[in-house]
Amino acid sequence: MQSTWPTLSLLIWIPIAGGLLAAALGERKASHARLLALAVSLLTFVLSISLLTGFDRSTANMQFLENKAWIEYFRINYFLGVDGFSVPLIFLTTFFGVLVVIAGWEVIRTRVHQYMASFLVMEGLMVGVFSALDGFLFYVFFEAMLIPMFLVIGMWGGPRRVYATVKFFLYTFLGSVFMLVGLIYLYTQSGTWSIPEWQGLPLGITAQTWLFLGFLAAFSVKVPMWPVHTWLPDAHVEAPTGGSVILAAIMLKIGGYGFIRFSLPITPDASNSLDWLIIMLSLIAVVYIGFVALVQQDMKKLIAYSSISHMGFVTLGLFIAFAIFRHGVGSNAAALGVEGAMVQMISHGFVSGALFLCVGVLYDRLHSRMILDYGGVADSMPWFATFAVLFFMANAGLPGTSGFVGEFMVILAAFNANFWYAFLAGLTLILGAAYSLWLVKRVIFGAVKSREVAALKDINRREALILGSVAVAVIMVGLWPQPLVDLMHASVNNLLAHIQQSKIPAATIATAGM
Amino acid sequence: MNVSNILLAAPEIWVFTMACVILLVDLFLREERRGIIQLLAMATVIFAGFITMRAEYVHDGTFIATAFNDSFLRDPMGDVLKLFTYFIVALVFVYAKSYLRQFNMFRADFYTLSLFALLGIMLLISANSLLMIYLGLELTSLSTYALVAYDRDSSRGSEAAMKYFVLGSMASGMLLYGMSMIYGATGSLNLDAIGAAVSSDKRDDLVLVFGLAFLVVGLAFKLGVVPFHMWIPDVYEGAPAGVTLFIAAVPKMAAFAMAFRLLQTGLGELHADWQQMLAVLSVLSIVLGNVAAIAQTNIKRMLAYSTISHMGFILLGFAPGTGAGYGASMYYVMVYSLMTAAAFATIILLSSRGVEAEHLDDFKGLNQRNSWYAAVMAMVMFSMAGVPVFVGFFAKWLVIQATLEAGMLWLAVVAVVFSVVGAFYYLRVVKLMYFDDPETEVPISATLDFSLALSLNGVLVIGLGIFSGPLIAVCMRSFAA
Numbered sequence: 001m002q003s004t005w006p007t008l009s010l011l012i013w014i015p016i017a018g019g020l021l022a023a024a025l026g027e028r029k030a031s032h033a034r035l036l037a038l039a040v041s042l043l044t045f046v047l048s049i050s051l052l053t054g055f056d057r058s059t060a061n062m063q064f065l066e067n068k069a070w071i072e073y074f075r076i077n078y079f080l081g082v083d084g085f086s087v088p089l090i091f092l093t094t095f096f097g098v099l100v101v102i103a104g105w106e107v108i109r110t111r112v113h114q115y116m117a118s119f120l121v122m123e124g125l126m127v128g129v130f131s132a133l134d135g136f137l138f139y140v141f142f143e144a145m146l147i148p149m150f151l152v153i154g155m156w157g158g159p160r161r162v163y164a165t166v167k168f169f170l171y172t173f174l175g176s177v178f179m180l181v182g183l184i185y186l187y188t189q190s191g192t193w194s195i196p197e198w199q200g201l202p203l204g205i206t207a208q209t210w211l212f213l214g215f216l217a218a219f220s221v222k223v224p225m226w227p228v229h230t231w232l233p234d235a236h237v238e239a240p241t242g243g244s245v246i247l248a249a250i251m252l253k254i255g256g257y258g259f260i261r262f263s264l265p266i267t268p269d270a271s272n273s274l275d276w277l278i279i280m281l282s283l284i285a286v287v288y289i290g291f292v293a294l295v296q297q298d299m300k301k302l303i304a305y306s307s308i309s310h311m312g313f314v315t316l317g318l319f320i321a322f323a324i325f326r327h328g329v330g331s332n333a334a335a336l337g338v339e340g341a342m343v344q345m346i347s348h349g350f351v352s353g354a355l356f357l358c359v360g361v362l363y364d365r366l367h368s369r370m371i372l373d374y375g376g377v378a379d380s381m382p383w384f385a386t387f388a389v390l391f392f393m394a395n396a397g398l399p400g401t402s403g404f405v406g407e408f409m410v411i412l413a414a415f416n417a418n419f420w421y422a423f424l425a426g427l428t429l430i431l432g433a434a435y436s437l438w439l440v441k442r443v444i445f446g447a448v449k450s451r452e453v454a455a456l457k458d459i460n461r462r463e464a465l466i467l468g469s470v471a472v473a474v475i476m477v478g479l480w481p482q483p484l485v486d487l488m489h490a491s492v493n494n495l496l497a498h499i500q501q502s503k504i505p506a507a508t509i510a511t512a513g514m
Numbered sequence: 515m516n517v518s519n520i521l522l523a524a525p526e527i528w529v530f531t532m533a534c535v536i537l538l539v540d541l542f543l544r545e546e547r548r549g550i551i552q553l554l555a556m557a558t559v560i561f562a563g564f565i566t567m568r569a570e571y572v573h574d575g576t577f578i579a580t581a582f583n584d585s586f587l588r589d590p591m592g593d594v595l596k597l598f599t600y601f602i603v604a605l606v607f608v609y610a611k612s613y614l615r616q617f618n619m620f621r622a623d624f625y626t627l628s629l630f631a632l633l634g635i636m637l638l639i640s641a642n643s644l645l646m647i648y649l650g651l652e653l654t655s656l657s658t659y660a661l662v663a664y665d666r667d668s669s670r671g672s673e674a675a676m677k678y679f680v681l682g683s684m685a686s687g688m689l690l691y692g693m694s695m696i697y698g699a700t701g702s703l704n705l706d707a708i709g710a711a712v713s714s715d716k717r718d719d720l721v722l723v724f725g726l727a728f729l730v731v732g733l734a735f736k737l738g739v740v741p742f743h744m745w746i747p748d749v750y751e752g753a754p755a756g757v758t759l760f761i762a763a764v765p766k767m768a769a770f771a772m773a774f775r776l777l778q779t780g781l782g783e784l785h786a787d788w789q790q791m792l793a794v795l796s797v798l799s800i801v802l803g804n805v806a807a808i809a810q811t812n813i814k815r816m817l818a819y820s821t822i823s824h825m826g827f828i829l830l831g832f833a834p835g836t837g838a839g840y841g842a843s844m845y846y847v848m849v850y851s852l853m854t855a856a857a858f859a860t861i862i863l864l865s866s867r868g869v870e871a872e873h874l875d876d877f878k879g880l881n882q883r884n885s886w887y888a889a890v891m892a893m894v895m896f897s898m899a900g901v902p903v904f905v906g907f908f909a910k911w912l913v914i915q916a917t918l919e920a921g922m923l924w925l926a927v928v929a930v931v932f933s934v935v936g937a938f939y940y941l942r943v944v945k946l947m948y949f950d951d952p953e954t955e956v957p958i959s960a961t962l963d964f965s966l967a968l969s970l971n972g973v974l975v976i977g978l979g980i981f982s983g984p985l986i987a988v989c990m991r992s993f994a995a
Contacts (some may be wrong), residue, residue, distance in 0.1 A: 076987070144902050170934060177933070177934055180930065340953050
């Protein structure tokens with residue numbers, strides 16, 4: 001199905017064009033740049049709603065296809081399309097695209113035009129990552145995205161921003177060049193760059209293993225998984241609020257999305273034989289990083305470690321499918337795991353984004369992120385406290401919030417794979433509650449810490465609008481996740497059917513048997 | 515020999531004539547009317563472009579014609595390279611004018627020497643015999659030696675020119691020695707005849723491989739790959755920026771063509787022998803170039819080491835010995851010239867009050883002083899680092915793809931890992947421009963033609979990336995046959 005109205009292209013290029021325009025406005029027209037950014041991001045958001053409504057939930061086929069030759073000589077195409085995995089993520093991207101513009105409205109005072117431009121360009125590139133169906137195009141978006149984020153952290157970040165942003169860039173860059181080698185290898189084997197065609201390409205187990213490791217290098221850094229997570233706390237601490245929000249809410253999801261789009265369907269046999277590795281790393285992330293989060297003194301660092309821990313659920317949910325199949329429990333449990341992982345990604349996007357916005361609200365007033373500097377914020381900022389408590393509860397996985405749904409689904413699925421997987425993953429319910437609630441106790445409740453805290457002004461309308469809209473999303477997904485699950489159900493089943501079939505060429509199996 | 519045969523060399527004849535005309539015209543010009551020289555030089559390269567494009571066979575991309583007893587060759591690869599060279603030289607002339615005027619060095623010698631160097635480059639690109647290669651090479655080298663010492667009062671410049679001259683002559687000697695052995699083993703100076711002789715059974719392997727080794731050493735000197743790279747940082751640093759710009763951006767295209775003609779056309783049969791040598795040279799260059807660049811505080815030296823690593827990539831494209839590899843190298847060399855021209859143009863732009871902006875710190879806070887030029891330089895840096903969607907990424911990708919297709923996985927992995935190392939020092943320039951505050955408030959001024967050329971150059975760095983299909987196809991088709 002060739003789409004008549006190039007929705008995806010518009011979602012990619014409207015923000016990018018808007019961003020370039022904002023950059024061209026120049027320093028003096030800051031207010032114009034803000035208005036332009038708001039208009040462009042709202043327009044993109046509205047367009048992405050048409051993606052949601054126009055999406056056919058009953059099929060796993062790629063939709064809203066666009067396919068044009070790009071570099072004809074090597075059969076590289078400008079090939080876009082979405083399925084049940086990408087649509088919710090694109091929606092998340094455009095949603096936060098609007099919020100970060102509003103969040104930076106008064107807070108950013110220097111070089112506003114470049115700030116707005118960076119975020120708009122980044123938004124377009126991230127939509128591109130989620131909708132690219134050509135491996136080369138995917139890589140281009142995947143890498144190009146680093147540039148605006150590099151500038152955002154470096155230009156508007158904290159005191160150690162240069163260290164943080166260079167570390168962020170080099171870590172991600174190093175991971176992804178291995179993927180590039182893998183992608184080129186796939187091209188030399190298949191003669192095409194189309195991801196759907198790669199998914200049907202037969203590959204021997206050695207090739208699959210190397211490819212799997214190449215993909216792992218790129219996506220594990222992005223997720224990030226233990227032990228390549230160390231760039232994330234640094235980047236989060238130094239980034240301005242908007243940067244942290246995008247980093248946590250969307251960029252981390254690109255890692256999880258990469259596993260779904262590349263690792264699982266292209267190298268199913270290697271994923272099957274190496275699933276223990278991912279599960280082990282995920283459980284370490286969930287448990288160990290959970291403990292690390294407990295001892296943090298810096299709120300942003302705590303949320304950063306909590307993000308790593310929560311993203312452990314995503315990788316766990318994706319890769320327990322193989323263990324479940326080996327137990328012969330059937331694909332319903334496996335589907336629960338993958339859907340849980342997806343719900344967890346969306347939920348974590350909302351929750352972590354909201355948490356960073358909350359810290360940003362406090363930071364804008366007191367210019368400190370240290371837990372010790374706060375205490376009794378609820379006295380002076382009752383509205384803020386209401387939102388913050390809600391989001392921290394969601395972070396702890398309170399039923400009724402989105403945080404609960406994904407974790408519950410993944411844990412439930414993990415029981416079908418191995419009791420101990422489920423047990424260790426379940427520890428997060430305790431750890432998550434511990435670090436989240438302890439932070440709430442120390443920052444929001446208790447005696448008023450100082451005169452500065454007592455003098456804090458409650459959130460204004462702009463901040464209430466941002467936090468309120470995320471709160472609605474968190475509660476909606478928490479109470480009624482069905483529409484979200486329906487959206488991806490067909491795609492999940494298709495993925496699971498796909499990964500159960502070995503892609504090792506028949507001839508290789510025969511020789512291996514002899 | 516008939517007339518049409520001579521006309522194959524019409525662009526060369528035109529450039530030669532004009533170089534002589536400029537030399538003469540300058541004698542009759544008064545000081546304040548020197549601008550005419552610039553116009554004449556620009557007209558020379560632009561018309562050379564028209565003449566090259568008007569060749570009757572351009573419509574048929576596969577046509578190959580030779581002249582002067584087969585020692586001069588016109589083929590699609592050569593024409594594309596020449597056209598691109600004219601374009602880069604035109605950019606260089608615009609950039610250099612600004613520099614020369616600022617530093618009171620605006621004399622006609624720069625243009626005549628550059629044009630003679632250009633002539634040598636054109637001859638090298640079209641060379642089809644050992645003699646022609648040597649002729650072109652010496653013409654280029656001698657002109658550039660003189661250019662390096664262009665600022666005669668500068669001791670650094672004279673030292674650099676001396677170094678360049680001594681080492682360059684040694685390289686020429688090596689090359690000549692290798693050529694004599696090849697001639698001895700095959701009995702011919704013509705590259706096609708050498709190719710045929712090497713393919714026959716009666717070849718003398720010992721002498722041939724010995725000659726080959728000397729040829730590769732000579733080539734490595736001229737390209738500046740490790741361990742024959744010592745002259746590059748000193749020459750880049752010592753020469754005036756306007757000259758460094760020329761040396762860095764233009765002759766590499768000829769070096770690529772020379773390497774291709776010698777290794778593939780002449781000694782393609784010995785691929786297994788030179789493949790090993792080139793693989794080692796290229797890996798060493800990529801590693802050393804990228805690592806050593808990190809330690810530099812002078813941006814001209816940093817770019818010199820960056821050049822060494824880029825040359826490593828270009829040689830890496832030769833290692834597979836396939837059309838895809840040569841196409842990738844050709845694309846890389848063109849992209850490299852484009853990026854380098856823009857990078858040195860920015861150095862020229864930032865130079866003020868007779869002081870070259872050669873320290874990295876001179877780039878501090880450029881974004882606040884002028885965000886467009888900062889954006890151009892940032893694009894060039896990201897492009898050199900190999901970040902999409904800038905052209906430099908596509909060049910690296912093509913080379914890596916060619917090596918992977920030839921099954922040389924470890925070479926590809928070393929190349930990509932060290933390009934990540936290289937990303938560090940390119941990012942440092944971006945950091946200085948964007949994250950630091952400026953140390954000076956001197957406004958940045960540029961003449962209209964300079965800013966137009968630099969803007970065009972910057973737009974091409976990203977534009978040729980987004981619309982990379984046509985240029986890639988041109989490069990690949992040059993070697994498809």
